[in-house]
Amino acid sequence: MEIAADIVSTVFAQLQKPTLAFLIGGMLLAALGSRLTVPDAVYKFIVMVMLLKVGLGAGMAVRDADLLSLAVPAVSAALIGIVIVLLGSQTLVRLNGVARSDGMATAGLFGAVSASTLAAGMAMLEAESIAYEGFIGALYPFMDIAALVTAIVLARVAARPETVAISQGDGTAVLGGGGSPLLERGGLGADTIRDILLDTFRSPAISALLLGLAIGVFAKPDGVFESFYSQLFYGLLSVLMLIMGMEAWARLSDLRKTAHAYVIYGLVAPLVHGLLGFGAGLIIHNVTGFSAGGVVLLAVMASSSSDISGPPTLRGALPEANPSAYVGTSTGLGTPVAILSIPLFIKLAELTIGF
Structure with missing residues (x-):
């Protein structure tokens, strides 16, 4: 009971911090019918600056990082993204009222990473003076791309016409009913995967992140990083959280058009995925000395659902999927639950590893 009370008190304390306060404030404004709006151009600018900041910081850290210290978390991040999608394919996709393409798109978003949630996690750790590896931002594309590619490939494989062996007069057999590029040369089409x-790489989020990462590794952006990007980070994050709160409340109406299974998934999946990421982080901690802050951020990335790179990628790759299902579940429920669960992962890290 004492541990539970401790966790609850930690969560309530974090709710008073600016990051979560602005998120909840945005939801309240939208619920009360406020006409406050933030221009889309401003939103895109904020996201670009924040992703460049994360990428630059990660690149500068990668430049001096030990290869093993980076490789193990990177591979783990990719595996976590794949496992989350596979879990979704065995749970959400099998529930009544869930179309397979919609379910796989939703699982893909939840396996990918939310830039805003990751930024919120970093801000909360820094506010508590909890250290984490600077290269954490470099793990973003590993988990993000692995999850999106897995979801799209599985959805396309499931959507292909059934193949049937047809006996020929000369004793050979051919496959009929095909035509999907995923079956070219007897396997997944190389052109499709490419x-x-x-x-995915051309999406705005991944492009900005990888650009910042490359500049951080190969150039010396330390001066502009400290004088510009670091100085703006918390102010821009507060505006982003306000936008995310208003967007989350607006997206909740989309869920009324979909099955109740999406509501359950949106509430439960972030916690399950976060615990999966936390468990993987503990293993990495024991193998490489991964920091407690790094464990928390790996859990945060796993619990998050893509809000920037994922939706446009899935719209292009799976046009048959319903955005009200996968975007509504992700933005309306997944993102707020993931951000609000960050204090839980911080407390778990304190109890299991210590700061």
């Missing part, structure tokens, strides 16, 4: 990867 197109999915290119679409």
Whole structure:
């Protein structure tokens, strides 16, 4: 009971911090019918600056990082993204009222990473003076791309016409009913996989993050990083959280058009996925000495659902999927639950590892 009370008190204390306060404030404004709006151009600018900041910081850290210290978390992040999608394919996709393409798109978003949630996690750790590896931002594309590619490939494989062996007069057999590029040369089409990867890499979020990462590794952006990006980070994050809160409340109406299974998934999946990421982080901690803050942020990335790179990628790759289902579940429920659960992962890290 004492541990539970401790966790609850930690969560309530974090709710008073600016990051979560602005998120909840945005939801309240939208619920009360406020006409406050933030221009889309401003939102895109904020996201770009924040992703460049995360990428630059990660790149500068990668430049001096030990290869093993980076490789193990990177591979783990990719595996976590794949496992989350596979879990979704065995749970959400099998529930009544859930179309397979919609379910796989939703699982893909939940396996991918939310830039705003990751930024919120970093801000909360820094506010508590909890250290974490600077290269954490470099793990973003590993989990993000692995999850999106897995979801798209599984959805396309499931959507292909059934193949049937047809006996020929000369004793040979051919496959009929095909035609999907995923079956080219007896396997997944190389062109299809390449197109999915290119679409993902070209998405605004991944492009900005990878650019910042490359500049951080190969150039010396320390001065502009400290004088510009670091100085703006918390102010821009507060505006982003306000936008996310208003957007989350607006998206809740989309869920009325979909099955109740999405509501359950949106509430439960972030916690389950976060615990999966936390468990993987503990293993990495024991193998490489991964910091407690790093464990928390790996859990945060796992619990988050993509709000920037994922939706446009899935719209292009799976046009048959219903955005009200996967975007509504992700933004309306997944993102707020993931952000509000960050204090839980911080407390778990304190209890299991210590700061």
